[in-house]
Amino acid sequence: MNESNKAFEYRRVVDCKFERYAKILSEQLSQEAFTEGVQGQCVESYWTELKTRLQGKTLDCCRSLEEFIQCSCSKLLQELPADECRLLWLGTEAADKAGPSAFLRSTHWSELTGELYERVKDLALEEAEREASFGGEFFEDRGILPLVKDVLIAVERREDLNPETAASLRKLMTVIDGLPEQEPTEFLELSLDYTVRFEDSGGSRFYTIIVSPEFLELSLGGSEWRQEVGSDAWSGPRLVVESGGHFEEDGDIEDMLLEMQDVAGNPEYEVSVTKED
Numbered sequence: 001m002n003e004s005n006k007a008f009e010y011r012r013v014v015d016c017k018f019e020r021y022a023k024i025l026s027e028q029l030s031q032e033a034f035t036e037g038v039q040g041q042c043v044e045s046y047w048t049e050l051k052t053r054l055q056g057k058t059l060d061c062c063r064s065l066e067e068f069i070q071c072s073c074s075k076l077l078q079e080l081p082a083d084e085c086r087l088l089w090l091g092t093e094a095a096d097k098a099g100p101s102a103f104l105r106s107t108h109w110s111e112l113t114g115e116l117y118e119r120v121k122d123l124a125l126e127e128a129e130r131e132a133s134f135g136g137e138f139f140e141d142r143g144i145l146p147l148v149k150d151v152l153i154a155v156e157r158r159e160d161l162n163p164e165t166a167a168s169l170r171k172l173m174t175v176i177d178g179l180p181e182q183e184p185t186e187f188l189e190l191s192l193d194y195t196v197r198f199e200d201s202g203g204s205r206f207y208t209i210i211v212s213p214e215f216l217e218l219s220l221g222g223s224e225w226r227q228e229v230g231s232d233a234w235s236g237p238r239l240v241v242e243s244g245g246h247f248e249e250d251g252d253i254e255d256m257l258l259e260m261q262d263v264a265g266n267p268e269y270e271v272s273v274t275k276e277d
Contacts, residue, residue, distance in 0.1 A: 003010045014091025017084075022119040025072055026127075029120075030129020031051075034065065043127060051128035054121060073116040074109070088112060132181040135216065146207060147257040148218070149174055154264035155190070168273035175211050183243060187212040187276035192260065192269040201226045207260045212276075220256050 029047035044052070050190075051067060079083055089095055094111035130137045139145055152173045161169065172188045188211050195204040205222040220236030237251025263269050 011091055014088060017088060018091075018116060018119045022123045023071075024171070025076060026123055028072060029069065032068075034070070041129070043146060047124065049101070050121070050124045051131070055128045055132065067121060070117050073120065074113045077109070077112055077116060085112060088115075095227070100263060102196060119215050124258075126217075133244050134183045135180045135241045138241050138245055138247050139180045144218075144257070145176065145179055147175070147254060147261070150258060151209070151261045151264055152176060152190070154261050155192075158265055158271065160267060161271060165271060165273050168275055169271075170213065171275070172273055174211070179216070184211045184213050184216075189272075189274045189276070191272050191274075192263055193272070194263070194266075194269045195256075206258070207263070213243065215240055217241075218253060218257065219260075221228045259264065 015261055029050065030045050032046045034044050034046045034049040046065065046068060049062075050069065050155040052061060053065065077088075080088075089112045090109060092111060092115045094108060094115070130140060131142065131143040133139075143211050152169065156166075156169060156173070160223075168188065169190070172190055175184045175188060178184075190209040191206055192208075193204065193206040198204055201224075203224040205224060206220075210217040215242045217238070221234065221238075222235045222236070223231055237253050237256040239247065239249045239253045241247040
């Protein structure tokens, strides 16, 4: 390993250490109630308040919040061994800019505290942005949206789409491409419906994808009909994710979407894309 590789690996290790300590602080701040105002009214935890203010870019107007978090950073660092703090400081930009004499002195506490404080704010803002996106943190690392996109691509390749359905499908694809960062502004529903009916029996099977400003829904359902017993509806896997992050899940959604991708190009399945005004 050459010097450049060693320097890169050292910086990566230091970043991991800072991330770990920032996570520890986030957990501590989540347990501390933030008070604001003359009456000392409890509003939220310090962590929740930090995320709210960072997202609204109003942190500068709350000095007590900044000071408390900076003190928490300093307290955590003071509990670490001296050599650990020294290693952390050597991995900061302050050390990169320091002159030769700086390496003969003890760790610069203000610079080290400031670095950890910035890492805590970065973590808070990252978490706040995830929570503010459509579905909150639900879609993170779930692989649901890529599978939905694959289904829509398979439908788009069909040659039996009329111009109106094709246009609505493209609109739906644009909406799905924007999730979870960009919220839908209208209601769109895609359905793949296969129905058969004989003289004394029949049935249907339908897959649906619905997006709206309030929720995303994926589902499989159907019905069976027999002359001697009448009709009976049935339901398969279903997922509903609300815009705020609450969700209800029943069955294997991934398998259902893979099935849906397989049938998307089957001409026996009727395609419809509807828009609700």
